[in-house]
Every structure is written in structure tokens, then in C-alpha cells.
Amino acid sequence: MKTYRGIVRVRKSDILLDAGGVEVKLDGNYEELAPLDGLQTTIAGEQEGAVIRNATPASEAESVAIQDPFEPIIAAIASQQDRLRTIEGVFGVRPGISTTSSDDVVKPVIVVVTNPAETFNADAVPSTISGIPVEIRPATPLELTAGLLPLAAWADTAAGDVAEAVPPIGYVPPKTTEVALVEMDVHNITCHVGPDAGWITLKPFLEGTTRSLTVAMYEFYATHIIDTVTRLGKETTDKLNMILQVSANDKQIQQTLKDSWGTRLDFAKASVSGPNRIFNNSYHTKVAVRDSKSFWLSSGNWSPNSQPAIQPGNEQSLFRLGNREWHVIIDNEPMAQMYEKFIKYDMRMARKAGESEVAAVMPDLLIPQSLDEAEAVFLQPKPFLPKTFATTGEPVRVKPLMSPDNYAPEILNLIQRAQLSIYLQFSYIRQPSTGDFDAIISAIAEKMAAGLDVRILVGSSQQADHSELLIGKRGWKREQFRMQSSKLHNKGVLVDGNIAVVGSNNWSSDGTQFNRDTSLVFFSRPIAQYYTEVFLFDWTNLSRPINKGTGITPVIAPESGPTPLGMVRIPWQAWFDE
Known part of the structure; x- marks a missing residue:
């Protein structure tokens, strides 16, 4: 028998042991354990996952309640x-x-x-x-613009206790007779990652359009992508359907597209603000459906950082030239038509709700001129090239996820069922959390406590107080939580080496539950291994310990005047990309 120390918590019919914010269930005599509620106690038993079997109080049980160190x-x-x-x-x-x-x-x-x-x-x-x-x-610039977490967020182990109430959004799922999220068996799946092979794979996909292109996008302002799409409008008789969250970066894009596509353009602005908004604050999907037969889905926007046009000769420093993104192209007519119907449904709902306000312009940033030189010390051995899976033989089982529809409960289920490993790579992970997302945060802590191989990478948009709350109050282990030093915009999940989740859902209460996002779950060991190789490359070569203060932090640039010597002025989105 082993011993475990923590605070006994009685929760309805269950008794838990709280060990520094990580809770495990005690499987033992209820009448013997219940009187220890709130006391620091040593428990004898055998742990199996998130349960301690044959749990009994050890002889040195204490009678003094422990104080939260915070x-x-x-x-x-x-x-x-x-x-x-x-x-x-x-x-x-x-x-x-x-x-x-x-x-x-x-x-x-x-x-x-x-x-x-x-x-x-x-x-x-x-x-x-x-x-x-x-x-x-x-x-940091993020702290100056978004503020620090309220003190109340630290006042209880369950950060969800201080999370905001469910936002009053107007989203109503489409009737299942119109379209539904359906798990399918799929062939011809082309996996690729950015910056290595993002644009060189997306460009021919777009240029292969012969009838129609239906797009849902958060940002669209990369000049080379605009040129490709407008050229399609000028040189073909195709039709373009697009819903976009219009921001200061792309507020002219509707007119630009109208000039080239004319009456063949059907354009809608996403509904993400105001009392009648459909989604809480972001229409964050990144999907393009071609000819109702195939589709591209990604973590990355149509922006210069997410889809950089990389010239030959940069193969050993690709990671410096754009965001780490995961993308996929699938040639499957039923799933392509499912996404096309969802996009057109969102367009109709957006028009009924009325136009949203254009997002505020964020300030420019200053970074050291020597930053590129420091990053270039590491040389990448080879680019990560696209790979197509399931061209013949057995298909791959693919489950589509969307928020607000089903993303959070499905991801929670995947995390809870993990047996060996969980690898997460996200632009950021926000706190406080609410609903199923709060349960996901707790489930990650439970898997860490159970000894699974859990590794978490976040990017420059991660805020320090959110990381420290996850470690200090939610039971996440700092040694399993790192910050990527190169640009990171991915939103990927890998479970047990045989499940991969690719898509656009950020890990926040809004991104998992109240904004429009979509991801795909691939139940395929070969596909999971493809993305795992990229993840482990980033973990090993392009990351540093979280909460160690060794990274480069930009500063907000003055509105006018010369750029200081030794510094470079960059747009906000070049560093903090959604």
C-alpha cells in the first residue's frame, strides 16, 4: 500500500483527495472518510488513474485544516x-x-x-x-491592453467559480434536416504544416477551382492570397461565397473582391458584436470549400503570418518566417458539402442579425533588431513536407467538431479517455474557465497527476498570470508546460499517439464554447504520427520553460516619431495573432 497526502473533500456522494489542486477520488469506506472533510490527511491505498482504491486513513492523519499557499x-x-x-x-x-x-x-x-x-x-x-x-x-503589451486577472480568480482552486456567466449569444444550430455534424469514413487526406508548406499547398488548391469557392475566415489580408483570389474572379466564371469577421486589417476586402468577382460574389460580415450577435466575439473559422467536392481546413488565417509566401533558399530557417500552423485538405464530397451548408447557414444568420462593428486598431510593437539573428542560431534539418493519407484501402474515421455546437464536450471526452499521452499546442490557454472548458482544464491536471506523458506548448500570446494560475491553482505541472520561442498559432491536440485534432478552436471559454470555430478529429495513427513529429520538433528545439522570463517581450510603439535605434516596428498581428 502507498500513502498520499492532501485535503479530504466531501462532494455529494463522492469523497476526493485534493493534493495541491489536483483531485483524485477516494474509493473506500464513506463513513470512515467523511469525518475527515477539510482536514490535511495521509491516505493509504493504491492509485489507478484518477482513483485511489482501498483508501483508508493512515495512522498519522492530522486534524488541522491546511491553508491554501496563495x-x-x-x-x-x-x-x-x-x-x-x-x-x-x-x-x-x-x-x-x-x-x-x-x-x-x-x-x-x-x-x-x-x-x-x-x-x-x-x-x-x-x-x-x-x-x-x-x-x-x-x-507585456497584452497585459497593458487586456489587463491582469482579477484577484478573485486566485481566490479558489476552481477558477471557473469566478468566470463570467454564459454570454447571451443568439446562435441557434441549424435544423438537422438541413445540415448536421456527421462522423464519416474519409479517403484522400493531405496533411501539411506551416510555415513549411502552408501557401505552397493552399495556392494550387485555390487555383484548381472550376465552379465555386465557399470560404469562412477570420482574417483575410495577405496580399499574395488576395492576388490569387481576385485573379480567379477576373479569369473565370466561378462563384465566390464568403463570410468574414471584418477587422481594420481587411475592411477594404469586400470592395476589392467585388471589383473582380462582380455579381458572382456573395459576401457576409460575421455577427460577433452588439446585442443581437450570433457569436460572442469571434468568427474564427478557417475553411475553404472548392466546387462542393473538397475542402481546406486550418488553424491559420489568410494572413501574412499564417500563410507566408516563402522564397527558395530558406529551408533551414523556415520556423522564423511564419506561424506554426496545422492544415489539412480533404477530397470528400459529403463532408465538403456539410461544411458548405454550415457556412451558408452562418451567412444567412449574420444578415438577419445585422452588421457588427469593426474591431479596434491595435498599436504597433517594437522588437529588438537582433531578434532574427538570435532565432537563426538553430538550423532546421529539413522542411516538413505535405503527405496524403488513405488514398486507397481502409478509410480514416473523421469526426467534425464545431463551437458552439459540440467541440468542448467532445474534447473533454478525448482527454478523459487518454491512456498514454496528451500533446497540446495552442497560441494561448486562457483563464478563468467555465463550463466544459473548466472541466477540460481539470482533466489535464488529473492526467498529469496520473503520470501520463502530457506536454503543452503555448505561444507568445500566452499571458504570464494565466500560466501561473494554471500551475499554482489548477494543478498543472510546470515541467510539462513550455512556451514556444518561434511563432506559434496552432490549435492542435494529439492523444495516445493515434488521435489528432486539427482546427481553429482556441483554448478559452469563448473559443471552445461561444465563438464560431471548427476542428476535425482524425482517428488515425499515421496522421497522428505525422503531426507528432512536428510537435516534438518544436518541443525539443523551439521551446523554453514556461514562467522563466527568458524570452523576448515586445513593447508598444509610440504613435508617432522615429523608431528607436536597435528596434524594429512591427504590426500587432505579427506578434500576437489570433
Whole structure:
């Protein structure tokens, strides 16, 4: 028999052991365990996954309730934050995890966040408050624009307790007699990744259109893609159907397309704002259906970062030239028509709801001129080339997922059923969480605690306080959680080496439940291994420990004036891409 220490929690008919935010079920005598509710206890038994079998109190069970290690930090911040914010240059104060502790040690600290654009005197901030260490960190552009997590998000292990209520969106799924998400057996699946082979695969797909192109997109402003699509309009008699979340980057695209496609263009602006909005804040899908027979689906927008036009001779530094994206092209008429019907349904619903407001223009950023030189130290041995699966023989089972429809519960089911490994690669993972997404966050912690090979990569859009809350309060292990140093925009999931999820769903409450996104689940070991090779390349060569402060952080550029020496001005989307 082994022993396990934690706080006993009685939850309805179940009794759980809370070990630092990770909860496992206790399978034992209810009457013997229930009186220990809220007490720090040593339990004897044998763990099987998320259950401790034959659980009994060990002889040294304690009778003193344990204190949440963040409780004194929250109390200290609550009493001192008003005073600290009066110090010039202080942007905010929050709980956090020390960047100097080892991966297996979670050392809570008070984090004073400063505004890099303001004068700041570090001597004005004490090194400790109520005996708690204080760390000073500059605010990132994301923190300056989006703010820090509220203190209440740290006040309970279940961050979902402080999440916002379900947003009042107007989405109603189409009637199943019109179109439904149907799992299918599929042949001819071409897998490819960006930046290595994104545009060189998408371009001939678009140029192969002979009758119609139906597109759902979040961003569309890459000049080379605009040129290709407008040329189709000028040189063919095809029809173009498109729904787009129009932003400041692509607010002229409707007129540009109308000039080349004329009356053969059917264009709708997605409904993502206002009281009658269909989706909460993003129409984030990236799908193009060609001739109602085949379709392209991706994590990446039609933007310069997601679909870079790469010239020959850059094979050893491809990762510097665009985002890591996962894409797929499928030649399957029933599934292509399913997506086409969903897109046209969204277009009709958007017109009924009325136009949304154009998103605000984000500021430019400044990055060190030496950044490209630093990234180029690593040489990529070879590009990751496209590969087509199931051209003959057995088909691949493919399940389509959409939000708000079915993404969150289906992903939760995949995570809960994982037996060996879970690899996640996302632009970001947001907190607090609500609903099924909150359950997904807990399920990841449970799989880490159970000893599965869990590896998580996030990109530059990840906010530090969200990462530290996941580690400090939700039970995620820091050594299994890394930040990609190259550009990352992917939204991929790999389970047990034989399931791959490719698509556009960000991991946030909105991205999994309340915005329009779509992903595909491939029940195929060869396809999963294709994407696993790319994931492990990124994990091994292009990532660094999360919460270690060793990366390069851009700063917000001034609205006018010259660019400082040694710095380069870049658009917001070049660094923080949705």
C-alpha cells in the first residue's frame, strides 16, 4: 500500500483527495472518510488513474485544516495594492509564481507589474510584504491592453467559480434536416504544416477551382492570397461565397473582391458584436470549400503570418518566417458539402442579425533588431513536407467538431479517455474557465497527476498570470508546460499517439464554447504520427520553460516619431495573432 497526502473533500456522494489542486477520488469506506472533510490527511491505498482504491486513513492523519499557499498572498495584496499602485510606474499587483524556483517547486510570490513606458523607481517597492517575497516584472503589451486577472480568480482552486456567466449569444444550430455534424469514413487526406508548406499547398488548391469557392475566415489580408483570389474572379466564371469577421486589417476586402468577382460574389460580415450577435466575439473559422467536392481546413488565417509566401533558399530557417500552423485538405464530397451548408447557414444568420462593428486598431510593437539573428542560431534539418493519407484501402474515421455546437464536450471526452499521452499546442490557454472548458482544464491536471506523458506548448500570446494560475491553482505541472520561442498559432491536440485534432478552436471559454470555430478529429495513427513529429520538433528545439522570463517581450510603439535605434516596428498581428 502507498500513502498520499492532501485535503479530504466531501462532494455529494463522492469523497476526493485534493493534493495541491489536483483531485483524485477516494474509493473506500464513506463513513470512515467523511469525518475527515477539510482536514490535511495521509491516505493509504493504491492509485489507478484518477482513483485511489482501498483508501483508508493512515495512522498519522492530522486534524488541522491546511491553508491554501496563495491565501496569505491574496490577503496581503488586498490590503496593500492601493498603496502600491500609487507608486509611479506601477501598472498592477497580482499573485504569481517565482521565476527563480525549480520546475518541481511552486513558490508563491507577490508580483508587482510595471509599465515600461513610465518612469519607475524599484527602490520604492519593498522586497517583501508580510514576509512574502516580491518580484518586479514589466507589463507585456497584452497585459497593458487586456489587463491582469482579477484577484478573485486566485481566490479558489476552481477558477471557473469566478468566470463570467454564459454570454447571451443568439446562435441557434441549424435544423438537422438541413445540415448536421456527421462522423464519416474519409479517403484522400493531405496533411501539411506551416510555415513549411502552408501557401505552397493552399495556392494550387485555390487555383484548381472550376465552379465555386465557399470560404469562412477570420482574417483575410495577405496580399499574395488576395492576388490569387481576385485573379480567379477576373479569369473565370466561378462563384465566390464568403463570410468574414471584418477587422481594420481587411475592411477594404469586400470592395476589392467585388471589383473582380462582380455579381458572382456573395459576401457576409460575421455577427460577433452588439446585442443581437450570433457569436460572442469571434468568427474564427478557417475553411475553404472548392466546387462542393473538397475542402481546406486550418488553424491559420489568410494572413501574412499564417500563410507566408516563402522564397527558395530558406529551408533551414523556415520556423522564423511564419506561424506554426496545422492544415489539412480533404477530397470528400459529403463532408465538403456539410461544411458548405454550415457556412451558408452562418451567412444567412449574420444578415438577419445585422452588421457588427469593426474591431479596434491595435498599436504597433517594437522588437529588438537582433531578434532574427538570435532565432537563426538553430538550423532546421529539413522542411516538413505535405503527405496524403488513405488514398486507397481502409478509410480514416473523421469526426467534425464545431463551437458552439459540440467541440468542448467532445474534447473533454478525448482527454478523459487518454491512456498514454496528451500533446497540446495552442497560441494561448486562457483563464478563468467555465463550463466544459473548466472541466477540460481539470482533466489535464488529473492526467498529469496520473503520470501520463502530457506536454503543452503555448505561444507568445500566452499571458504570464494565466500560466501561473494554471500551475499554482489548477494543478498543472510546470515541467510539462513550455512556451514556444518561434511563432506559434496552432490549435492542435494529439492523444495516445493515434488521435489528432486539427482546427481553429482556441483554448478559452469563448473559443471552445461561444465563438464560431471548427476542428476535425482524425482517428488515425499515421496522421497522428505525422503531426507528432512536428510537435516534438518544436518541443525539443523551439521551446523554453514556461514562467522563466527568458524570452523576448515586445513593447508598444509610440504613435508617432522615429523608431528607436536597435528596434524594429512591427504590426500587432505579427506578434500576437489570433
